[in-house]
Amino acid sequence: IISDELGQFDKAIEYHHKALSFSDQIEDNYLYTLYSYSNIALIHKEQKQYEKALDIYKNLFKNKEILLQEPYNYAIILGDYAYVKHLSKNFKTDEITSMFTEAYKISDSLQDIYSLMSISLNASEFYKDINQKDSALFFANRAYHLARETNTNDVILRSLILKSDIEEPDKAKSYLTEYVKLSDSLQNKERAIRNKFARIEFETDLIVERSKQIAKERLWLLFLSIGLIFTLLLLYIIVTQRTKNKELRFHQQQQETNEEIYNLMLSQQDKIDEARVAEKKRISEEIHDGILGRLFGIRLSLDSLNMSTQPEAIETREKYLEDLKEIEQDIRKVSHELNSDFVSGSNYISIIKSLLEKQTKAYKLKYVLRNDDNIDWDSINNKTKIHYYRIIQESLQNIYKHANATEVHISFKQKNNVICLSISDNGSGFDVNKARKGIGLKNINSRVKEIQGELDIISTMDSGTEIRIKTPI
Structure with a gap:
């Protein structure tokens, strides 16, 4: 119009x-x-x-x-x-x-x-x-x-x-x-x-010019604000990173201290084992040389009395002789068992079991531990055993913090001079490709590298997680 x-x-x-x-x-x-x-x-x-x-x-x-x-x-x-x-x-x-x-x-x-x-x-x-x-x-x-x-x-x-x-x-x-x-x-x-x-x-033109001026001032204010925010963010990142580095150093020091304690524990356990073996040997010798000798003498004496012709005496003596023979056999059996080092190689698994009992009780988890009897733990160096101990400890802590699991399975197997450690849970799992590696996983990866092992993590959402570690003997 x-x-x-x-x-x-x-x-x-x-x-x-x-x-x-x-x-x-x-x-x-x-x-x-x-x-x-x-x-x-x-x-x-x-x-x-x-x-x-x-x-x-x-x-x-x-x-x-x-x-x-x-x-x-x-x-x-x-x-x-x-x-x-x-x-x-x-x-x-x-x-x-x-x-x-x-x-x-x-x-x-x-x-x-x-x-x-x-x-x-x-x-x-x-x-x-x-x-x-x-x-x-x-x-x-x-x-x-x-x-x-x-x-x-x-x-x-x-x-x-x-x-x-x-x-x-x-x-x-x-x-x-x-x-x-x-x-x-x-x-x-x-x-x-x-x-x-x-x-x-005309007045509108003045207002427009003033508006342009205000827009420029706002633009500068916006740039300054963005710069200030960026600076504050950078400072925050620096401070946070320093704090994380301090925490990381503290954890490393703590781990080193724990390893020293564990070495002392192993050393102390070795001394206890030596003392136990010596004590068993002493008891074995005492039983064999002392008690068995005395029992043998008693049996001979009773055997000499067997010349009596009275039926009751003969029956009694025979009964005593049979009892003495049984006692002799039992003592020989005990002596033989005491003299054999039946706990040899089982000390490390006992330590692992003690760790599992202590941590799963605190974390309210059920655990299943399986050990391959073919593994000679005494021949494996302490460094490998320490790292395995720490890896299990770190894994239990991660399961408790992130997995929401109720049960954990740990197994040791030996195959072709390679020890395989498997740690699995029935928790929520995670996407291995997308997940950020926290300090726990980094520590596990670092320990596996130190013992020249291979690490494999298998996990999917809502299907649990399994950590597999293979280490050459």
């Missing part, structure tokens, strides 16, 4: 079609289609392209029943259609007169002021052109009075021009005078409005 009033007719038609492309997406959009196409027809009328305008009106009136759903709009469009027919000069006067009469009657019955003004102006132009001045003056006066009631200045000006063309020269002069006064008044108002808008535009 603005483009139309500015005389930019092609642009106005382009915007109308753009509006129609959106209205096509709305259900029951016939009213909007009606408005847009009728406005496009009026633009063609202003361009004096009457055939194009008539084509649009013909298409609209193919659906007359839809147009009649909005009677006042129907009346306006019918009046415009009649006026375009008149301007094209290809239609009969009676046909156009009939159309104006119908349009006027509908608007008058509805008492719709704006449709009455539009139809009256078009009808006045039509009757003036066919030289029916009475009818032309009637419609011009009707439009003029309605425009006065509603302060519709453009209709007032157009009706004054019509009246000045229709009336006698004396009256026409007064209408033209009124037209000039109203036109000047409107121009003054327009100038005032333009000045006001010019001032607003």
